[in-house]
Amino acid sequence: MEQTVNMLTNSFMSIGIWDILDIGIMSVLIYYLLKLTIQTRAKQVLKGLGILIVALQLSDILQFQTLSWLLSYILNSGIIIIVVLFQPELRRLLEQLGRNKILQGARDLLVADTEAALDLTGVAEEMARALQNMAKTKTGCLIVVERQVPLNDIIETGTRIDARLTSQLLENIFVVNTPLHDGAVVVRGGRIAAAGCFLPLSDSDALAKELGTRHRAAMGISENADCVTFLVSEETGVISMTREGQMTRYLNSKTLREVLVGLFAPHISKVSLATRIRRARRERKTH
Numbered sequence: 642m643e644q645t646v647n648m649l650t651n652s653f654m655s656i657g658i659w660d661i662l663d664i665g666i667m668s669v670l671i672y673y674l675l676k677l678t679i680q681t682r683a684k685q686v687l688k689g690l691g692i693l694i695v696a697l698q699l700s701d702i703l704q705f706q707t708l709s710w711l712l713s714y715i716l717n718s719g720i721i722i723i724v725v726l727f728q729p730e731l732r733r734l735l736e737q738l739g740r741n742k743i744l745q746g747a748r749d750l751l752v753a754d755t756e757a758a759l760d761l762t763g764v765a766e767e768m769a770r771a772l773q774n775m776a777k778t779k780t781g782c783l784i785v786v787e788r789q790v791p792l793n794d795i796i797e798t799g800t801r802i803d804a805r806l807t808s809q810l811l812e813n814i815f816v817v818n819t820p821l822h823d824g825a826v827v828v829r830g831g832r833i834a835a836a837g838c839f840l841p842l843s844d845s846d847a848l849a850k851e852l853g854t855r856h857r858a859a860m861g862i863s864e865n866a867d868c869v870t871f872l873v874s875e876e877t878g879v880i881s882m883t884r885e886g887q888m889t890r891y892l893n894s895k896t897l898r899e900v901l902v903g904l905f906a907p908h909i910s911k912v913s914l915a916t917r918i919r920r921a922r923r924e925r926k927t928h
């Protein structure tokens with residue numbers, strides 16, 4: 642036991658910078674090889690090779706000599722088989738290497754990530770704009786932003802939309818006397834998933850008496866899931882938000898924007914969503 646521990650410690654101690662580089666380069670190569678195989682028919686070939694290796698091990702254990710000889714013969718010529726079978730993929734890989742496409746691929750990934758973050762910040766801005774515009778015109782609205790807990794059962798009570806979230810579309814949905822204005826909009830992954838959805842009503846005593854069913858519905862869903870819900874009161878134009886069974890009212894434009902950016906693009910927001918909501922609550926108390 643002690644010997645094994647010593648051996649392992651010695652092995653780790655002898656790892657140098659070149660070994661780390663070597664492992665790094667191999668990992669990148671394997672990653673791209675796997676990526677390439679996933680996109681192509683080579684996936685099946687790899688599976689086949691895997692089965693052959695397992696079969697060889699089994700036939701060795703069971704001492705099937707002829708089968709073992711045949712399988713090891715096939716596998717020993719493995720590199721030639723791989724070159725022949727993967728020829729188109731290998732050619733593509735070498736072409737990409739030649740054109741520096743691999744490095745470009747990594748850059749594209751980074752750019753795509755940044756674009757996605759900017760896109761979600763855009764969603765936050767659009768939603769903030771819509772809520773402020775509806776507050777100005779005292780257009781009642783109710784918007785639920787789904788988080789970890791899926792809201793499929795809520796979405797099913799309404800009309801599926803699955804559209805890019807823009808302030809115009811949101812404002813349009815809540816125009817009085819239009820078919821979808823009654824009920825709630827559900828936002829999933831920065832898109833409008835559905836409108837006209839029915840939310841469970843809260844029976845909490847904590848809600849102010851003057852608040853009606855729109856506010857009760859916003860509270861109800863926040864007691865049942867981890868979503869964040871925003872609403873504008875048709876009577877007062879006040880923007881409120883519910884989360885985890887708590888309501889925060891009188892959100893001003895700055896706080897609203899901050900909360901929404903924290904909600905949609907938390908990785909580019911320096912302050913956590915919880916902190917933003919706490920700030921909003923403090924502001925509300927001093928209101």
Ligand SMILES: Nc1ncnc2c1ncn2[C@@H]1O[C@H](COP(=O)(O)OP(=O)(O)OP(=O)(O)O)[C@@H](O)[C@H]1O
Pocket residue numbers: 781782783822823824825838839840841842851852853854855856857858873874875876877
């Ligand atoms: N369970 C529910 N699920 C989704 N939306 C609901 C639900 N109950 C009511 N609403 C929405 O709330 C609207 C009625 O709001 P009501 O005036 O009763 O509430 P309120 O809290 O006083 O809001 P407001 O301040 O806007 O008047 C309905 O027309 C409907 O759009």
